[in-house]
Amino acid sequence: MTELISITQDYVKNRIKARYENCKKGDNGIVLVIGGSSLYHGAPLLASLTALRAGVDLVYTAVPKIIITALRSYSPNIIALPMSDTSLTIGSANRLIKSLPKIPHTATVGMGMTISKPEALNSLVRNLREKGTRMVLDASALIPRVIPEIAESDTIITPHVGEFKRIFDEDVGTSENDIVSSVSRMATRYKFTIILKGWLNVIADENGKVATIKRSTPAMTVGGTGDVLAGLVAALYTKLDSAFDASALAVYFNGLAANIALQQVGFHMVATDLIEFLPKVMMTFDKISDQR
Numbered sequence: 001m002t003e004l005i006s007i008t009q010d011y012v013k014n015r016i017k018a019r020y021e022n023c024k025k026g027d028n029g030i031v032l033v034i035g036g037s038s039l040y041h042g043a044p045l046l047a048s049l050t051a052l053r054a055g056v057d058l059v060y061t062a063v064p065k066i067i068i069t070a071l072r073s074y075s076p077n078i079i080a081l082p083m084s085d086t087s088l089t090i091g092s093a094n095r096l097i098k099s100l101p102k103i104p105h106t107a108t109v110g111m112g113m114t115i116s117k118p119e120a121l122n123s124l125v126r127n128l129r130e131k132g133t134r135m136v137l138d139a140s141a142l143i144p145r146v147i148p149e150i151a152e153s154d155t156i157i158t159p160h161v162g163e164f165k166r167i168f169d170e171d172v173g174t175s176e177n178d179i180v181s182s183v184s185r186m187a188t189r190y191k192f193t194i195i196l197k198g199w200l201n202v203i204a205d206e207n208g209k210v211a212t213i214k215r216s217t218p219a220m221t222v223g224g225t226g227d228v229l230a231g232l233v234a235a236l237y238t239k240l241d242s243a244f245d246a247s248a249l250a251v252y253f254n255g256l257a258a259n260i261a262l263q264q265v266g267f268h269m270v271a272t273d274l275i276e277f278l279p280k281v282m283m284t285f286d287k288i289s290d291q292r
Helices: 009-013 042-053 065-074 090-099 118-130 144-150 161-168 176-190 225-237 243-268 271-285
Strands: 030-034 058-064 079-083 106-109 134-137 193-196 200-204 209-214
Touching (some): 009 243, 030 042, 030 225, 042 058, 042 225, 042 271, 058 065, 065 079, 079 090, 106 118, 106 225, 118 144, 176 200, 200 243, 209 243, 225 271
Parallel strands (some): 030 106, 106 134
Antiparallel strands (some): 200 209
């Protein structure tokens, strides 16, 4: 049975957790971003910078070594981990797992990435999940062969309409009712959480919970906004136990940041504008506690 959830300011406020006064590095989230290729170096960078701006303590960014200098030179905040192969292979996935400085709470995988074989992606996802890392799959990671690996898990996937068609071999539909029904049906069938991105953002989980948030502005069609969302989902998922809430709050905050960007630059926004304005919309929900 479908349960429609309204994502209001009060809903968000009641789910944001306080930061403890005596916390140490790592207590507020460790995120791993895996993506990028010789063509797309910006995608994992956008996700990583977003996760940092969303308030996590550490972000590791794993990209092919061919683009690692570009990432490192962009910002001193980036901790870049070089992957030996230009595309994701089983070998590069295994070497990455062994080289991680710390076990990440969440990993977001796929933005701008080239995958050599589906088995490489499945191996990466399996190894990370065995370590207790929660998964957020985006873009290139959204392929049919990954479904058995993430079914009946706490994984979040973030497709747009075309990626939804690719992974599920089903059109999402055009009317609001059709879109909501399609996303909810797939979430309950495979028992993971889906964020469908588009003019109507739909969040659905395996328990039948559904939320819809209309896109703030058509300016969000600019490339990179999905990468920002993937980093934001991963960051919030380090702090919240609910995949549904992490997903819904990420879409909510992403939309608020886009509203500010719209006011500042109109239809001329770029993805980094969302990252710039994200703290302005999130800081009003900041809490601090002196007790654990």
